[in-house]
Amino acid sequence: MTDDHADSVDQPTAATSSRRDLLAQLAYQPSRPHLLIGGLFLVLGLLITIVILRPSGGVEEYRSARTEDLIRILDDLDDRQARLEAESARLATLERDLLAGSTAEAIAEARRQLDALRVMTGVAPVSGPGVLVTIVDTEGQVDAGLLLDAVQELRDAGAEAIQVGQTRVVVDTWFADSEQGVLVDGAPVGDRVEIRAIGDPDTLAAAMSIPGGIAESTRTRGAEFSATTTPDLTISVTVPVTES
C-alpha cells in the first residue's frame, strides 16, 4: 500500500516537472547571452555560405593559385609574348625585304630555307655541336621501341639531324625488331648502337638523362648507355635524292 501510494505520488510529480520544462522551453525568452551566441552562429553560417557560394569567375586554376604561382605564370606569358613578338618582327622585316624586290635578299632567304630543308630531309651532310649517344647491348635487350623513343626524345629536344647506326633518320625512317636485332630502314644496328644528334648539346644531353628517360630505361634493361656532348659532330650519311 505504502509502495503503491509512493508510486502514485512520484509519477505525477515527474510528469509535471517534464511538462513544466516543456512549458518553460515554449515560453522561452531569449536572454542576452543567448542572443550573443545566436548572433555568433549567424556570423559563422553567413561566412560558410559566402565561401561556398563564392562567385567562380575566371579560371578555377588561377583562383586558388597563390601570389608566387601567379607571378611565375605571368612571367611565362611575358616570355612567350616576347618570343612571339620577336618572331613576328623578324617575319615582318622579311616580308618588307622581299616586297622591296631586292633579288639578292630573296635569293639569300630562299637559300637559307633550302639549307634548312636539306638538313631536315637528310639530303645534305651536317656538322655542328651535338651529342654522341652510345648504347652497348650484348644481351639483345634493346628493342626498336627504345631506339624510337630515343629518336623522339632527341627530336623533341630540338635535334636538327639524327643518325642511328649507319642510317640517317628522316621523316620515313622505320624501326623494327628482327632476329638480327633491331633494324633501322632494313639495316641491322648490331650490338653497339651509335646515335649522333646535332643540336644544342646541353639540351639534348638533358633530354637523354631525365628521370625515367632513355638513359635510365636502357640501363634498367642491362645495356650500357653513354651520352657525350661534343662541340663538333658530323653526320655524313645522307639520303639519296629520288626524283618524283
Place this chain on the structure above:
Amino acid sequence: MIAIIGLLVGVAVGILWHPIIPLWMEPYLPIAIVAALDAVFGGFRALMEKRFDDRIFAVSFLSNVVIASFLVFLGDQLGVGAQMSTGVVVILAMRIFANAAAIRRILFKA
C-alpha cells in the same frame, strides 16, 4: 537550439542576400571559418563538461577569428602566406580533433 537557429538564419541570409565580399578579405575567410569552428567545438566541449560560459565562448570565438586572420595577414606580409595558412589550419584542426575526442568521450563514454 539558439545556435542552430542562428546558423540556419546565417545560411539563409547568405543565400538570399548573396553578399560580395571585398577581394582583400577572401584569403582570410576559410581561416576565419576554421577558427570559428574551433571555438564552437571548444564551446560544445565546455557545455558537455557543464562549465560553459557564454562570455568565454563569445570572446574565444571573436579572438580566434581575429588572431587566425592576423597570423595569415602577417604571413602574407612576410612572404610565407601559403605556409602560414597551412600552419594555422593544421593547428586549429588539431584542436578541433582534440575537442571532438573529449566530446565523444563524454557522449559515448568511449
